[in-house]
Amino acid sequence: MFRREKQNERDKTGIRKCEKKKGILNTFLNFDKMITPAIIKIIFWIGLVICVVFSLSLILAGLTAYGGGVQVFIGILTLIFSPIIVRVQCELLIIVFKIHESLVELKNK
Structure with missing residues (x-):
């Protein structure tokens, strides 16, 4: 029993000590x-910047001589709702991935 407890010990990073031996x-x-969870955070910020740039371009295009009020309105709606959708x-x-982590924890217990 003591051996099993030792195998399941984890360090501060959450990786089991026996996994460190694997490399x-x-x-x-x-x-x-x-x-992937770390990559998803980066993707969120990239998506947020793309949404803001796209929304501002719609608003600015609507303010030109060939644009219209509808395009400005759509740009404002896009500016409000697209970051929420990306989030x-x-x-x-x-x-x-949180579900996956929980299942791995349950499996290792």
């Missing part, structure tokens, strides 16, 4: 630790 490369190649999509992706 970081082996852990990466076996998909033992997910790196919800990223949160849904993160939820999938």
